[in-house]
Every structure is written in C-alpha cells, then in structure tokens.
Amino acid sequence: MGKIIAISNQKGGVGKTTTAINLSSGLAQMNKKVLLVDFDSQGNASQGLLAITKQGQPTIYSVLLEDYPIEDAIVHKEAPNIDILPSSISLAGADLEMDKMEAGKEELLKRQLMKVRDQYDYIIIDCPPSLGLLNTNALTAADSVLIPVQCEYYALEGVTQLLLTIRLVQQLYNPHLKIEGILLTMFDIRTKLSVEVSQDVRQNFGKQVYQNSIPRNVKLSEAPSRGLSIFEYDITCNGAKAYAGLTQEFLKRNGGN
Numbered sequence: 001m002g003k004i005i006a007i008s009n010q011k012g013g014v015g016k017t018t019t020a021i022n023l024s025s026g027l028a029q030m031n032k033k034v035l036l037v038d039f040d041s042q043g044n045a046s047q048g049l050l051a052i053t054k055q056g057q058p059t060i061y062s063v064l065l066e067d068y069p070i071e072d073a074i075v076h077k078e079a080p081n082i083d084i085l086p087s088s089i090s091l092a093g094a095d096l097e098m099d100k101m102e103a104g105k106e107e108l109l110k111r112q113l114m115k116v117r118d119q120y121d122y123i124i125i126d127c128p129p130s131l132g133l134l135n136t137n138a139l140t141a142a143d144s145v146l147i148p149v150q151c152e153y154y155a156l157e158g159v160t161q162l163l164l165t166i167r168l169v170q171q172l173y174n175p176h177l178k179i180e181g182i183l184l185t186m187f188d189i190r191t192k193l194s195v196e197v198s199q200d201v202r203q204n205f206g207k208q209v210y211q212n213s214i215p216r217n218v219k220l221s222e223a224p225s226r227g228l229s230i231f232e233y234d235i236t237c238n239g240a241k242a243y244a245g246l247t248q249e250f251l252k253r254n255g256g257n
C-alpha cells in the first residue's frame, strides 16, 4: 500500500511545487511507482511536468466534486515515469463548495486516494499555500507531511504555525499523521541570513530536518517552463544533485523503499 505524503507550508513560494515535482521524479528514477497529486489551483505542478494542461481535461476538481472517476483523471507521463492527477483554476472555489457539505468534507481527498493507493509506492500531494479546507483534506489523507522551509526571515514562525495545524488535524481527523521531514530550500551559503536560518531550524527541529538542503539554483526555476523535472533538464546542476541527495535520504528514512 502506497505511502501518502503531503508537501505543505501555508507560506507561498517556499518550494513546495519544486520539491513535489523533483522528489516525485527522483523516486521514479529509483523505479518507484509515483502518483503526483496537484492540489493547488495554480496548477503549477501539472504544468511544470506536463508543460500544458489540455482544455477540458478532467482535473482533481471533477474527481472531488463531480464524481469523476479518479483513474480516468490521472495522466501518465513517460519521462519521468510518473502519474499525475492534474489541477486547474476551478479548484480555487472548491474550498467554499466543500464547506457547504454536511459531513465528511475533510475526507473527500482521502476517500478518492484510497481507490488508487494500492497501485503506487508513493503518492505525493502538492498542497496549496493556505491552511483552509483543501490543506486539511491533504493532511487528513496523508501518512506524513514534508515541510519545505525557505531560508528567510520568519521561517520558524511559519513552521510553528503549521505544526499547530498538524496537531489539530491529528486530534480531529488523522491521529496517525507524522512529520516526514523538514527541508531547507533556496539555501544560499553566501548569505548570512541563509546560514543563520538554517542553523536556527536545525537547532529547533533537530533530526526532523533533512541533512540535504536545496540550494538556490536558477535551473530549478527554469525546468518547469519546459515541462521537465530537474533530472531531465540538467542532471549535472547543483539543484539536480540536491534533489538526488534528498531522494536518497528520503528513501533511507523510509527503510530503503
């Protein structure tokens, strides 16, 4: 049964999508069967790997709110060898529509993912930058949360707030939810701030923080415009090396599989 990992941080632009795409791709390179769930209405993960999302293509919105079969909405991409459940702007209003439901609105995503879970080793959810109902759905469906933290001011405050939300979801909907790990992103060894934030986060969260951090690397920001993961775009760059290192560390923490 596949492990479900939510990549979450309510702060925007911290590297959730970049990590979702490149960790999924790294795992696929290690012959893992991966489903990447784009759960952000900006649709960046879908576009970043598929280059385009076709007009009229069924998305996660139809699966959650229009009873569209999840198996039929999943798109396969050959390189990297992963499945993607795409998103679109229609997901933006989903919070409000879901909120009107009587019961079980926090478990909509979980119920759908259960139908395909057996087909995968890992299901990676790219969460939206908010702590609303969509994020609660992701945390309720997940076994664990991977938290990307950008090396900048207020990084610790953001994580502390997310940890409170995680505790609430544990109490209300998902007692088994764990922290998968905290990942330092956009690390720049030349800046004092990056080094200080990195030290602070490591001091506060100890072994939960991955040894591998992700450097600021322009290739990582270029790859999505070509619909490629960093491994297809430029396997020699520092960004690719960092995500390869993260993939290894992630697999090691998960018992090598």
Ligand SMILES: Nc1ncnc2c1ncn2[C@@H]1O[C@H](COP(=O)(O)OP(=O)(O)OP(=O)(O)O)[C@@H](O)[C@H]1O
Pocket (backbone or CB within 6 Å): 011, 012, 013, 014, 015, 016, 017, 018, 019, 040, 042, 044, 127, 128, 129, 185, 186, 187, 214, 215, 216, 217, 218, 220, 221, 222, 239
């Ligand atoms: N390590 C990095 N080096 C350079 N640019 C990066 C890096 N990681 C992400 N970026 C760029 O920073 C921007 C934000 O990254 P990303 O979309 O992954 O963040 P996000 O947390 O998913 O954002 P949102 O909250 O809006 O969904 C993007 O333009 C991305 O290409």
